[in-house]
Amino acid sequence: MSKEIDETTARTKHAVQKIIDAKLNGEKIGSSISGSHSNDPIYIRYTPSTNLLNQGSSKKQRIIKIVDKQEDPTLPPSFKIRKTPQGPSDEAPVPILHEETTAKLTKKEQKIWTIPPAISNWKNTKGFTISIDKRLASTVEDSERYEISDKFSTLSEALDKANKEAKEELEMRARLNQKLEKQKLLENQKKLSRIAQEARGIPGSRSSRRSKWEVEDEKEQGNREKDSAALRREWIRKERRRKAEKELHTGSLSTENKVKMLAKEQGREVSERVAIGVSQNKGKRSAENNTEEMYDSRLYLKAAGTNTRHSEDQVYDSALFGNTSAINDIYRAREPDRYKGLGSGSGSDANKEKRKLDKERRFDELSSKEPTGPVVFEKDTADKNISLEAHGLKTKKREWEE
């Protein structure tokens, strides 16, 4: 055994060493053919053919020397070196000695595994006509997969029905409620009208006047046309006088007050600040020179605007209600110190007095509860019915006045 090993080792070593040596020396294995190539000239004895001899060449035989043409080793190769494709391998085909483990599919199995071609119901870019069975084949599985059971429809029907019933019920209830409310309102109105009639019974105001007319009408009916015409004229005269008086009164008022009055007549109340259509600049500038009206300064000087104008977006040099900002409108509890000084211009004496009082701590209980927050309103605990009645009375009165 060891002998065999030694022998194979030696043999292999020899073979391998040969290859290694060749590789180390940069030689190509099996390049012995190139060794035969030498620069020695070859001499050939050339005998021309008989035909040529007849044409009259002088020499019968020649000796030809063949020498390799000197090549410039630096020149690029004149032929393209191509790799030859690998030929058939030396080895003989090896017999396959195992059984094929993958069994062939039966037709049935093949049928199971067939995948129908993908056919879109939306795209057919090439415009092929696709037979309906192909379409079905590609979609039939999907339709099976997404089959919806009947119970869904019954469920949705039931839900719809329930929804309808609930709506009807609600409507009925609403109608009933409405009826009840109407009834209540009517009752209330009757009550109110009764109260109003009672109130009308009391003398004064228009109601009495109206009753007078009624009396007059009755008189009219009594064929006293002369008197009635006179009365009418007198009433018209009265009305005119009243109107003139009113106009006189309003003419003396400022625009602001006029607007306020108008608003009041319409049943609205307008604060001092927001009298619609009556802009009044109460800023510093107006305070300084009240007579001067508001103008955009750019109307007069081009340069003037550059100082005041800050950005492109700013159209006017200053805001119309610049200083009357919303902040002033918000109610804030004033600090007690400032509040103290409000009464007297300089108010140093008063302050002194106040401090003195503070120090004395006479109103300990009161001072502990300083009014820091906004005024707190208390809920009206009066009888609801009465308040409602009072309200009703008021509204009725107003209605009547109008």
Place this chain on the structure above:
Amino acid sequence: MTISSYERLKKDTKALFETPTAAALRNSLYNQKSNLAYEKCITNLSLYSQFSQLPGYLERKLNKHKNILEKLKEESPNANTKDDLGLPIIDGNQALVTRSTTTKSSALSKLQKNQILYKDRRSEDIFANDLIVPKLHKSNQKVTQHMKWKMFRVLMGHTGQVTALAFDPQNKYFVTGSSDRTIKIWNLASGQLQLTLTGHIMAVRGLVVSDRHPYMFSCSEDKSVKCWDLEKNKVVRDYHGHLSSVYTIDIHPTLDLIVTGGRDSSVKVWDIRTKLPVYTLTGHKNTVNKVYCRSTDPQIISCSMDSTVKTWDLVAGKCDKTLTYHSKSVRSFCCDETREEFISGSADGLKKFNLPSCEYLQEVDGLPHDQLNQGNLILNSNCCNNDGIMFVGADNGQYGFWDWESGTVFEQGTTIPVPGSLNSEKGILCSSFDRSGIRLVTGNVDKSVRVWKPVNE
């Protein structure tokens, strides 16, 4: 086949099967077997010589490439039966008669001889091709009793799956390579981590420690093969040339050569000292999974994903034999040098071959596995020791211990993954018996290295 040769064939068959002895034989065969087997018998044994009478130049070509196909030796044709061109003489009744008689007698003798030879064969194998019938049989093998093997140590330390294993010649240490790109050296007796070597930039797939040098060789998925000096713990050489990941490496036991194989489906032979690729052995059609070096011919054996095992002639630098007995990728094989046999493992089973001639000896038992439901059982690694024990580790964590002689499993099981790892990380990637053969080390997917020993029950 020419018309004349066909006629001759017809005559021969007639002569063969109309003689009384032949008829008796045939009847006996007929009783045993089906028609198909019978036909096989004819084509296989008696008429082979007729088919093989090819023109001389073709025959020579065939002989040039003759390998395992040749099993029935042809009778050497006489010089007289061939003319100048090397073609058999067509004319002449006498020659035909003589030959027919000789073939007849030879065929008969072969039949009888085979009947004796195959009497312990399975009945369905009698007429099968000699090549695919295993030479040995379980019936006449006695099963030796072995000790139970138990895992007694789990070594954690790697941060990737352990893909390579090797033992040092003194049996003091063993080396593991991992997909965490490191090589770790462990003490075999204590299981202590001795050293961690870094240098590869991808998973280390193969390791081998030289018996005759202070060197360790490693190969990696980064296409590099490195030579480590174990005295300095440094890389001293790089073997550059593989075109893709290098999956396996082995060192020649007597020469200063290393052999590597990898994903570029080539086997490369390197000179250790000069770093030169001595040979690039091509022939595999897919990734080479394992190479193994022997001191005697065949000096290199390799197995591949193309489901073949090839033996290589190191002197000539070419393929010697190709074994196509497997139908699935052969991931691993192991050689028993004392018995001169090797067992190759694939998803379709384990097969035993004898060595110089690479004859198919035996179909080795497989692990229990439900192929229909769980797919193929991939055998990742197998190794053997001198006591006639073979270990096989599978990709799904199954393992088994085999009795080499009989090819039967005497112990089997499934590894339990280390706590904290997934259930799927059970696979055994590499395995090796130590030099004494009484310790087994396996590298697992769950990053653990496991040490096994035999225990008395």
